[in-house]
């Protein structure tokens with residue numbers, strides 16, 4: 001049986017005259033990997049922010065496990081089990097890689113770990129899981145681009161999410177690194193976590209996703225099986241422009 005864990009109903013977000021997200025509805029199912037694509041400025045990050053609670057919708061509703069969470073602030077959504085990564089990485093400067101992730105463990109699902117020692121153990125596990133086990137004592141800002149992406153993932157995982165919202169965790173990575181991140185996300189899902197992945201690397205999203213949803217100018221233009229969606233004429237035109245499609 002398919003169980004919906006997170007649902008958007010008619011979400012709209014306006015910024016002054018601009019409609020960044022326009023009447024978008026969708027469901028994320030338990031244990032599913034949902035790929036989320038669209039040209040630059042399509043509204044993908046805005047939609048993730050509406051789900052994680054860092055932005056409020058102008059209209060519409062977000063449901064988690066069947067309950068509206070519109071009035072639940074971002075930090076409480078994290079405690080409920082909605083974790084996210086940020087496209088622009090924000091490591092805490094001056095803290096070690098280990099402690100950056102331990103912070104995630106301290107503020108995670110169910111209120112987080114109470115003891116720093118336990119949070120650090122959890123952080124160590126998550127860092128090993130994403131392949132950063134050898135860098136735990138480094139300062140976070142010393143990490144290179146690909147490792148910072150892994151750090152973002154480890155921070156979100158340390159919060160023990162039930163839903164993981166990934167905002168371009170593969171951007172700027174080479175093909176080998178992309179394959180490694182794909183493997184990490186698959187392992188995340190095999191732990192029962194539902195994953196929503198925003199990505200521009202179409203080949204990666206096609207391989208990874210059970211389903212793909214496409215946004216264009218803030219509107220949902222497709223939602224379905226990866227091969228079908230990527231062959232959809234409206235989607236091809238949105239990406240390439242009508243003339244070249």
Ligand SMILES: Nc1ncnc2c1ncn2[C@@H]1O[C@H](COP(=O)(O)OP(=O)(O)OP(=O)(O)O)[C@@H](O)[C@H]1O
Pocket residue numbers: 015018019020038039040041042043044045046047
């Ligand atoms: N805080 C804001 N204030 C004003 N406009 C914003 C704000 N955040 C986003 N926008 C605008 O909303 C639109 C959607 O932006 P968003 O970042 O959600 O797109 P995106 O699909 O994630 O793009 P990209 O793939 O380039 O990251 C853009 O036109 C953007 O300029």
